[in-house]
Amino acid sequence: MSNRTGYCITTWRLRLRCRHPQWLFLTQELFNQIELFYYDLFLEHEELWEENSQEILRKLEVLSLPGREKRIPENPLPWKLPPYFRRAAANAGIAAAKSRLRKGKFSHINRAEKLHSAMVFYKRMYKNFSQKEITLKLWDGSRWQWMRCRLYGKDFPEGGERMSPSVVFDRNFIMLHVPVKETTGDASSVRLRIREGRNICGLQFAGGDIACVGSVFDKDGKEVGVRFFRGGNGYSHRCRMVLERVEKSCKSMGGGGEEGQNRKYWIRLGHLTDSYAHEVSSEIVRFCQERDVSVIAIAKEKREGKDRIARKNGSGDCYANEGVGKSGVLERLHAEWRIREFLRYKAWKAGIVVIELSLEHMDDVCALCGSELAKTRETSGEFVCGMGHHGNRYLNAARKLAKNCKIQFGK
């Protein structure tokens, strides 16, 4: 057993209550104005685009703040602000601009008019931070003041390191999001784990009632466990009930579907997906702990699916109009995306590493003998290979993942 340690970061969401919520709104507004100022400044200076974040911040400060000996900056920032507030807003602006640049060529037509990033509180912008309260430095419209806020929510994990919190305006509540950094006992590299002969679980996402299939191999290449993680049908059924309501509401609005109108259904779908993904990911980790698994190998994520879901989630569109909900594809992809996310941190906490492998050409050979699959029956999900092996094709893929992981990292 190696004693190298690693860490994972999870976000704790606490409800925040305070005497002057309007100060939070005013500070948020100011934060987004500063964010936009640095967003524009960064985009105007193409020579900074390839620099690292620290260097960008430093150079933007030179451009916008008076220096020693009363040097006049090129683009003076029109506000006088606490340095840690300004820096947090500038970093948010830089991040927004970078994401803009990643999406395609920047021009003044597609520049953001307004930014909405949640305000992050760096040190010196908060104090007396505990499970039950936090005191924030806020702009009340005319000056900076400290305000004590009460916090409600589940306890922080023991020994976890709290990082810069941010205030997030939810639909009905004000929330404090706190990233918590936890160290895990065993973070030896995948290569080391496999060289030590530890167990590998190949995990393949499936369809229908099966969320995914796991197959565990020991150091001698012997299969020591198989599990089908089910519940997909129940989940799809619950989603469909919500989607039917959406369809009805779309029809009653003449197919238009206004922003906000379907929002409550979206939120309900989100909750359904999260609870299903939590169930499945916890079950996978339990199974892997029982089988002494040290590495979980999954197939690389399909990007297009994720982008599509992100886009759908961001819009207030009439969800049912596209018909994707009816086929269940979108729900399944969405659930898979969440399961991956939850699995990664739950496994990590349990000292298990999750690794992504490319699944190209893994789908069409038999995991047991390596010969080509003669046929796969889409409907039954069965495969038959040239040597007469047959079984579930997702199980075949899970076995291939475990085996390939060992081949790739066991050298």
Ligand SMILES: [Zn+2]
């Ligand atoms: Zn075979």
